Amino acid sequence: MNGPTGVFAKPDRFAALVAGSLALVLYVFTAAPNVTLLDSGEFIVAAQHFGVPHPTGYPLWTIGAWLMTLLPLGNAAWEVNLFSGLCSALAVAVFAGLGSSLLRWFFAPLGLSDRWSALLGGAFALAAGCSVPVWSQAVIAEVYGLHALLTGCQVAALYVWVREGDRWRGFLAALFFFALGMSNHHLTLSLAPIPVVLLLLVRPGAAAEVLLYLGIIGAAVFWGFGLISGEPPTLDASVRTVLCALLVAALFRLFRGRFVHGRLLPRMALAVFLGLLPHVYMPLASSTNPPMNWSYARTRDGFFYAINRSQYQGTLSSQLLRSVGRVVGATPRETDPAPQAGEGSGEPSRFQAFALFSTMYWGKLTSSLSPALLVPFLMAFTALRLLERRQRAMLLAGYLAFFLAAFFQPLFDRASDDLSGWLLQMPYHGYAFLLFALLCAIGAARLQLLCAGRLARLGAIRFLWLAIPGWALLVNASACNQRGHWFGWEYGAGMVGPLPRDAVLFGGTDPGRFVPTYMIFGESPQPARHKRDPGFDRRDVYIITQNALVDPYYQRYIHDHYGPARPRPRGIWERWLGRAALYPRNPLDLPGDPEIRGAIQAELEAAERKGELGEVSGDSSRLNAAVAKQIWERNKGRHRFFVEESFPMEWSYPYAIPRGLVYEIAPDPLDALPGEAVAADREFWSDLVRRFLADPAFLRDVDARRSFSKLRNTGGNLYRHRKLLDEAELAYRQAIELWPASGESLSALCEILTDAGRHGEALELLARGQGIDPRSRSLAQLRQLVLARRALAAEIRVLEESRRAAPRNRDVFIELLQNYQVTRRFDAADALIRDGLGAFESDPVVLQECINHRVVRMQWSEGLELARKWDALDPKNPEVKFMLAKFLHATGAMPEFYAAAREAIRLGGIPLRERFAAEPLYRPLRAEPQFRALLDAGLPGLPDLPSGGAPPGP
Incomplete structure (x- = not known):
C-alpha cells in the first residue's frame, strides 16, 4: 500500500496533502463569521446543543459538528462553519490522491511521470474544490461537505478493491462508507449501483454469490426498517423481501452446492451495521429535550418519521414500495405514481423537465470550472482502448458515478431549470463536480500522452491545466466568499x-x-x-x-x-x-x-x-x-x-402592525394602521435598503437578498390588505430592489401597476427580473399577462361602456367576463357576475361561462349555485348532472353527490359510468362501498385511477 508501487504511493499522498491544505486555507479564509441564511441556524443549534435537525436527522454530521464545538475556537457558529470547511477540504484531498493514483495506474506504463500524475490529480481536485457547489457549502453550516468526503472514501475504497485483486477489504470498506453515508444524507443512494457494476465487471465469477449476500443484508435492513415503520404495507413488503432473499439463497445452495465466499457475509453485515450505527444518536439526543428536536426522534414513530423523510414528498418507504415492493408483489395501489404532466397541463413532462435541467446543468458546470474541461472529460473515454480489463471497469464506473450523481436526484425531484431550481439543487452536486474533475484529470493525462507523441508541438497545453484552479477561484469567488458577511x-x-x-x-x-x-x-x-x-x-x-x-x-x-x-x-x-x-x-x-x-x-x-x-x-x-x-x-x-x-396568515391581517423586520399581532382588530407605525416602517426600510444596496457584499449574496426581500414583501401584503396602495407599492418596490427576481413581489406590484394603467413600468420591472432569472417560467407567464392586460385594456374599457349602455347584451357580458379572466382581473369578474347575472339566469351559455370562472377561482360554493340553476333549466342532460356532481363533491355534500352521480349514470349510461371511474377527483372515494356500488354494476372492475387534484372544469 505505501511503497512506490502501492495503491497510494508518495506522489498520491503529496497531491492529497497539498490540494487538501490549499482548499482548507481557502475555506477558513472565506468562511462565514457567524450564522448565515436558509438552514444554517438550525444546523448550528443542533450541533451546539446535541440536538436533531430536520429529517433525515443527519446524525453523523451532527456528531462531528458537535465535537467541533467542544474545541476552544470561538463562536459556535464559526466552529460549525469550520467543520464544513474541514470536511470539504478532506474531500478535495481524497479526490486528489485518488486522481493521482488512478493516473499512475492507467498511464505510467505509457510514459506519464509520477510528478505529472500528482500535479494533474491535485490540480483538478482543487479546481472542483473551488467550484460553486463545493466552495459555497464549505463556508457555511451544511452537510454536503461531509457527503462529498464520504463519497470520495467510498470510491477510493472500491478503487483499492479493484487494484488488490482477490482481497475483499476494499469492498468491505466501500460498504462501510456507503452505510456511513446513509447516516449523513440519502443522496448516497444515487451511487448504490456502482459496487454492483464493479462486481460484474471485475469479479464476474464471484458476482452472483456476493450479490446474493448484498441482497440478504439489504433485505435484513429493510426488515428492520419495516419493523420500525409501524406501516403494515412497508412491513409486509420487508417480510416478503426477506423470504425472497432466503428462497434465492436456498436455491443458490441447491444448484451451486456450496458458498465459496461464505465468510464474507458476516463481515459485510458488520460493515453495514457499523456504518448505520450513528443513527442511535438521534433517539439519545432527542431524549434530552434539545432546542432543535425535529421529528421528536426519542419515540419509535418519531425516529421513523425522521429517517423516512415523512415530512417531504417521495418518502423512503414509498420509494421502497414502488421499487422493491413491486418486485415482491407488495405495492398497494395508493403508492402508484401520480400521472405525468402532459400536454395542456402548463407544466413540462418529467422527460421535458429533465432535458431542460440537463441543458442548464452543463452550462453551470462549465461556467463554474471552465468550458475547456469538456475536452478532457470526453477524452477520458478514449483511454478505454489503452487500458486492461480492471482499469476499464474503474473508468466506466467513474463515468456512471458522475452521471448518477449529477442527474439521478434532479430526475427524481423533477427539478426545474430556472434560478430557483438551480439554487435548490446546487448544494447536492459538490460530489458530482468532484467526480467530473476526476474524469477530467484522466482525460488531461490522455491528452498529454497524445501531445508527447504525434502532437509534440502541443505539449505546452499541459501547463494550462494547472491554471484551472486559479480560473475557478476567480470566477466563483463572488458567489462563494462569505468572509465578512x-x-x-x-x-x-x-x-x-x-x-x-x-x-x-x-x-x-x-x-x-x-x-x-x-x-x-x-x-x-x-x-x-x-x-x-x-x-x-x-x-x-x-x-x-x-x-x-x-x-x-x-x-x-x-x-x-x-x-x-x-x-x-x-x-x-x-x-x-x-x-x-x-x-x-x-x-x-x-x-x-x-x-x-x-x-x-x-x-x-x-x-x-x-x-x-x-x-x-x-x-x-x-x-x-x-x-x-x-x-x-x-x-x-x-x-x-x-x-x-x-x-400569509390572513386572519392576522386585521390585527397586524408593521414592526421592522416582522409585524405584530395586536390583541384586538384595528380600524386602521397607526400613522406613526406606517411612518416608522417606511423610515426603517428606506434606511435599510439604502445601506444594503450600497454594500457590494450584499449585492453578491443571493441568499441575503432573497431573504430580506421576502421580509419587505410581507409589509406590502399588509398595506395591500388595508387598501393603502401607495405604501404597498413602495414596499413591493423596495422588495424588488433587494431582489429583482422576486416573483411574489413582482406579481403583486404588476397587478397594482396594471390596474392603474402603468403597463410600461410593470414591463420594465419584469425585464430586470428576467435578466437575473431568464429561464423562469413564472416570470415569463407574468410578462405575458401584463402584455395581455395592456393589449386588452382599451377593449375592456369599450366593453364596460357598452355594458353600461346595454346591460342585457349577452355577447358583451360574455366577452367582458372572458377578458377579465385573461387579464386575471378576478375581482372585476366576480363583481360582473354578482351584479349582472340576474339578466341571464335562464341562459345556459352565460351560466357555462360563469361556472368556468368559478372553477378557475376555486369558488365551489358559488359554482354549485350556478350548477343548480343550469340543472333546473336542463334536468335531463347527463353532462349537466356530471358537472353538478363535481361541485357537490367539492363542497362536501356527499349524499347529494351520490344522488346526482346515480342520475347522471342513469341518463348517460356506461360512458358516464366510465367517466366517473376514470375521474382523478374521485380517487379517494374508490374504497367506499357507495362509490363502488355506483360503478361496479356493469363494469368488470375499477381501473387504476390516477392521483387526485383540484376539481377540473366542467
Missing part, C-alpha cells in the same frame, strides 16, 4: 433584538424560523467574548414554527420547550448540556391534540360552508394558521405576538 446575524439580531420581553415569534420561512432559533438558543448563551454584541441574550423569546403546527411531532417538540409539563433535566449529562437554562421560565398555554383537532375541524367546516373544502384540505398552510390563531388567542393577554411570514 454578517447578513445572517443582522437578520436574526434585527428580528429578535427589538422584541419586547417574553415575546412570541412565529417564524415562517427557513431563515425566518432557523436564524431566530440560532439567535435565541445559539448566540444568546455563549460567552460575551464570542459574541458580536456582547450583551445580546434573548432566551426570553419564544420561537414557534408557523409551518409545522399541525405536525404532531412538532407539537410534542414545542410542548417540551414551552408547555407546563416541560421535562426537567435528568442526571449529570443533561445538566451538563445546560437544558435548564435554555428555555423561558414561564410556560405558554399551548393547545393539546384534542384542541388542535378541534381547530382543524372548525377550519374545515368553515371552508365547507364557503365551498372551499377541497382547497383547504389540501393546503396545510391554512390549517397551520388556524392552530397559530388558537395559540395567540390563548396567550395574547400575557405575551405580545410577532410574525415572520412564510404563507
Whole structure:
C-alpha cells in the first residue's frame, strides 16, 4: 500500500496533502463569521446543543459538528462553519490522491511521470474544490461537505478493491462508507449501483454469490426498517423481501452446492451495521429535550418519521414500495405514481423537465470550472482502448458515478431549470463536480500522452491545466466568499433584538424560523467574548414554527420547550448540556391534540360552508394558521405576538402592525394602521435598503437578498390588505430592489401597476427580473399577462361602456367576463357576475361561462349555485348532472353527490359510468362501498385511477 508501487504511493499522498491544505486555507479564509441564511441556524443549534435537525436527522454530521464545538475556537457558529470547511477540504484531498493514483495506474506504463500524475490529480481536485457547489457549502453550516468526503472514501475504497485483486477489504470498506453515508444524507443512494457494476465487471465469477449476500443484508435492513415503520404495507413488503432473499439463497445452495465466499457475509453485515450505527444518536439526543428536536426522534414513530423523510414528498418507504415492493408483489395501489404532466397541463413532462435541467446543468458546470474541461472529460473515454480489463471497469464506473450523481436526484425531484431550481439543487452536486474533475484529470493525462507523441508541438497545453484552479477561484469567488458577511446575524439580531420581553415569534420561512432559533438558543448563551454584541441574550423569546403546527411531532417538540409539563433535566449529562437554562421560565398555554383537532375541524367546516373544502384540505398552510390563531388567542393577554411570514396568515391581517423586520399581532382588530407605525416602517426600510444596496457584499449574496426581500414583501401584503396602495407599492418596490427576481413581489406590484394603467413600468420591472432569472417560467407567464392586460385594456374599457349602455347584451357580458379572466382581473369578474347575472339566469351559455370562472377561482360554493340553476333549466342532460356532481363533491355534500352521480349514470349510461371511474377527483372515494356500488354494476372492475387534484372544469 505505501511503497512506490502501492495503491497510494508518495506522489498520491503529496497531491492529497497539498490540494487538501490549499482548499482548507481557502475555506477558513472565506468562511462565514457567524450564522448565515436558509438552514444554517438550525444546523448550528443542533450541533451546539446535541440536538436533531430536520429529517433525515443527519446524525453523523451532527456528531462531528458537535465535537467541533467542544474545541476552544470561538463562536459556535464559526466552529460549525469550520467543520464544513474541514470536511470539504478532506474531500478535495481524497479526490486528489485518488486522481493521482488512478493516473499512475492507467498511464505510467505509457510514459506519464509520477510528478505529472500528482500535479494533474491535485490540480483538478482543487479546481472542483473551488467550484460553486463545493466552495459555497464549505463556508457555511451544511452537510454536503461531509457527503462529498464520504463519497470520495467510498470510491477510493472500491478503487483499492479493484487494484488488490482477490482481497475483499476494499469492498468491505466501500460498504462501510456507503452505510456511513446513509447516516449523513440519502443522496448516497444515487451511487448504490456502482459496487454492483464493479462486481460484474471485475469479479464476474464471484458476482452472483456476493450479490446474493448484498441482497440478504439489504433485505435484513429493510426488515428492520419495516419493523420500525409501524406501516403494515412497508412491513409486509420487508417480510416478503426477506423470504425472497432466503428462497434465492436456498436455491443458490441447491444448484451451486456450496458458498465459496461464505465468510464474507458476516463481515459485510458488520460493515453495514457499523456504518448505520450513528443513527442511535438521534433517539439519545432527542431524549434530552434539545432546542432543535425535529421529528421528536426519542419515540419509535418519531425516529421513523425522521429517517423516512415523512415530512417531504417521495418518502423512503414509498420509494421502497414502488421499487422493491413491486418486485415482491407488495405495492398497494395508493403508492402508484401520480400521472405525468402532459400536454395542456402548463407544466413540462418529467422527460421535458429533465432535458431542460440537463441543458442548464452543463452550462453551470462549465461556467463554474471552465468550458475547456469538456475536452478532457470526453477524452477520458478514449483511454478505454489503452487500458486492461480492471482499469476499464474503474473508468466506466467513474463515468456512471458522475452521471448518477449529477442527474439521478434532479430526475427524481423533477427539478426545474430556472434560478430557483438551480439554487435548490446546487448544494447536492459538490460530489458530482468532484467526480467530473476526476474524469477530467484522466482525460488531461490522455491528452498529454497524445501531445508527447504525434502532437509534440502541443505539449505546452499541459501547463494550462494547472491554471484551472486559479480560473475557478476567480470566477466563483463572488458567489462563494462569505468572509465578512454578517447578513445572517443582522437578520436574526434585527428580528429578535427589538422584541419586547417574553415575546412570541412565529417564524415562517427557513431563515425566518432557523436564524431566530440560532439567535435565541445559539448566540444568546455563549460567552460575551464570542459574541458580536456582547450583551445580546434573548432566551426570553419564544420561537414557534408557523409551518409545522399541525405536525404532531412538532407539537410534542414545542410542548417540551414551552408547555407546563416541560421535562426537567435528568442526571449529570443533561445538566451538563445546560437544558435548564435554555428555555423561558414561564410556560405558554399551548393547545393539546384534542384542541388542535378541534381547530382543524372548525377550519374545515368553515371552508365547507364557503365551498372551499377541497382547497383547504389540501393546503396545510391554512390549517397551520388556524392552530397559530388558537395559540395567540390563548396567550395574547400575557405575551405580545410577532410574525415572520412564510404563507400569509390572513386572519392576522386585521390585527397586524408593521414592526421592522416582522409585524405584530395586536390583541384586538384595528380600524386602521397607526400613522406613526406606517411612518416608522417606511423610515426603517428606506434606511435599510439604502445601506444594503450600497454594500457590494450584499449585492453578491443571493441568499441575503432573497431573504430580506421576502421580509419587505410581507409589509406590502399588509398595506395591500388595508387598501393603502401607495405604501404597498413602495414596499413591493423596495422588495424588488433587494431582489429583482422576486416573483411574489413582482406579481403583486404588476397587478397594482396594471390596474392603474402603468403597463410600461410593470414591463420594465419584469425585464430586470428576467435578466437575473431568464429561464423562469413564472416570470415569463407574468410578462405575458401584463402584455395581455395592456393589449386588452382599451377593449375592456369599450366593453364596460357598452355594458353600461346595454346591460342585457349577452355577447358583451360574455366577452367582458372572458377578458377579465385573461387579464386575471378576478375581482372585476366576480363583481360582473354578482351584479349582472340576474339578466341571464335562464341562459345556459352565460351560466357555462360563469361556472368556468368559478372553477378557475376555486369558488365551489358559488359554482354549485350556478350548477343548480343550469340543472333546473336542463334536468335531463347527463353532462349537466356530471358537472353538478363535481361541485357537490367539492363542497362536501356527499349524499347529494351520490344522488346526482346515480342520475347522471342513469341518463348517460356506461360512458358516464366510465367517466366517473376514470375521474382523478374521485380517487379517494374508490374504497367506499357507495362509490363502488355506483360503478361496479356493469363494469368488470375499477381501473387504476390516477392521483387526485383540484376539481377540473366542467
